[in-house]
Amino acid sequence: MRKQIAAANWKMNKTFQDGKELLETIVNGIGNLSSDQQVIFAVPFPYLMESNKSINNKPNVFISAQNCHHKTAGAFTGEVSVDMLDSIGIKYCVVGHSERREYFHESNAELAEKVNLCLSKSITPIFCCGEPLNIREEGIQNSFVEKQLNDSLFHLDAEAVQKVVIAYEPIWAIGTGKTATSDQAQEMHAHLRTVLAQKFGKQVADHVSILYGGSVKGANAKEIFSQPDVDGGLVGGASLISAEFLQIISALK
Ligand code: PGA
Numbered sequence: 001m002r003k004q005i006a007a008a009n010w011k012m013n014k015t016f017q018d019g020k021e022l023l024e025t026i027v028n029g030i031g032n033l034s035s036d037q038q039v040i041f042a043v044p045f046p047y048l049m050e051s052n053k054s055i056n057n058k059p060n061v062f063i064s065a066q067n068c069h070h071k072t073a074g075a076f077t078g079e080v081s082v083d084m085l086d087s088i089g090i091k092y093c094v095v096g097h098s099e100r101r102e103y104f105h106e107s108n109a110e111l112a113e114k115v116n117l118c119l120s121k122s123i124t125p126i127f128c129c130g131e132p133l134n135i136r137e138e139g140i141q142n143s144f145v146e147k148q149l150n151d152s153l154f155h156l157d158a159e160a161v162q163k164v165v166i167a168y169e170p171i172w173a174i175g176t177g178k179t180a181t182s183d184q185a186q187e188m189h190a191h192l193r194t195v196l197a198q199k200f201g202k203q204v205a206d207h208v209s210i211l212y213g214g215s216v217k218g219a220n221a222k223e224i225f226s227q228p229d230v231d232g233g234l235v236g237g238a239s240l241i242s243a244e245f246l247q248i249i250s251a252l253k
Pocket of ligand 1 (some may be wrong): 011169173175176177213215235236237238
């Protein structure tokens with residue numbers, strides 16, 4: 001079975017002390033994960049090293065960066081490179097979150113470079129895609145999201161693309177309390193898997209984990225994750241509350 005993943009995206013929340021407490025409470029509360037299940041915490045840059053230490057090599061639990069720069073090194077004040085993440089043992093990085101695309105104008109082409117750099121260092125990109133409300137209202141969300149994949153992932157070969165985790169996050173559902181219905185999530189996930197199969201073959205498509213993101217909570221996780229093409233979630237707000245995130249973890253297939 002492909003990996004089933006509960007990924008927390010803390011965004012720009014929590015002081016170091018509060019984050020440490022949250023992480024410890026959740027990690028201590030995680031029951032036995034099966035070999036196909038993973039829990040990932042995308043924490044702010046300054047907390048990466050300490051967070052990695054505090055999870056103490058717990059099986060199937062990982063720390064992720066929330067972003068990286070699309071160039072290898074150089075005069076980019078304030079940015080963090082993939083080499084830097086690799087040098088402190090980070091194995092995951094969120095790439096192309098809609099907030100990065102919108103507020104920091106990250107383009108599909110830059111995101112392709114980030115994906116390449118991550119893969120060159122064996123860092124798994126958690127590649128985010130998803131449509132804004134007006135695109136959904138026009139009914140053209142499938143082609144919109146397909147283009148995001150096409151422009152940032154489809155230059156990869158079959159072996160490389162299998163190493164990417166995709167997170168489908170409809171922008172209208174992020175932080176709004178408006179979750180996509182489990183049918184809407186399944187419909188898009190199935191579409192993305194079909195597109196992956198057309199490009200890379202069914203075996204590859206079946207191997208890629210596709211997470212849903214957008215107002216996932218303890219109360220709705222089970223229904224969303226039970227959809228056949230939904231392989232867990234990328235969770236913002238509810239990942240900041242230990243009881244909520246633990247419930248989400250226990251909803252993994
Ligand atoms: P949300 O955020 O769970 O608060 O909607 C999800 C995300 O942006 O990854």
